[in-house]
Amino acid sequence: DAKTTQPPSMDCAEGRAANLPCNHSTISGNEYVYWYRQIHSQGPQYIIHGLKNNETNEMASLIITEDRKSSTLILPHATLRDTAVYYCIVRTPDMYSGGGADGLTFGKGTHLIIQP
């Protein structure tokens, strides 16, 4: 699996958009980009994933560059409850199960702190 690089920490003002970058310059053609977050003392929470097109759901948007070597997770209107560690993961889906049986390896992620 391709390695990812994220800044260790970021601050964002409440109500503003939080833009979290992730570098994955060695990504291969069939690897997906996943984002999870972990709020203190809770289990990780899935946010969004994508292959090459930009994606949006009720939680966030994912922007993947055309060369797929980096991506940005956008939380459009950050709240205090968005304070968490955000993990960017690049992973090839498991051919047996179609993607679901893969274990995930989380690195150190970005600690996003939303300031009031």
Added chain:
Amino acid sequence: DVKVTQSSRYLVKRTGEKVFLECVQDMDHENMFWYRQDPGLGLRLIYFSYDVKMKEKGDIPEGYSVSREKKERFSLILESASTNQTSMYLCASTPGSSYEQYFGPGTRLTVT
């Protein structure tokens, strides 16, 4: 909402004890996982299962075993607990065709 529950939030055991960590999911997911999370090491996969009675080793299976007798329940067993197994243990599940893993709240295990 998908619910993944774990039997305990906090557990303290003595060295050499047999420890059972239980995980239950209520959404009929095929795949279930056990991870441990340690400061500075991130999340590491211990075992996973893609069907009842099936199991696969993850990255760090040594010292652990698992059991999946029913689809909704996946147990992690520490046959003889050691202090280096003090950690946060996280269970997760996912449907067979989905990329989203749903995690439980975690069990913080301390082995003294």
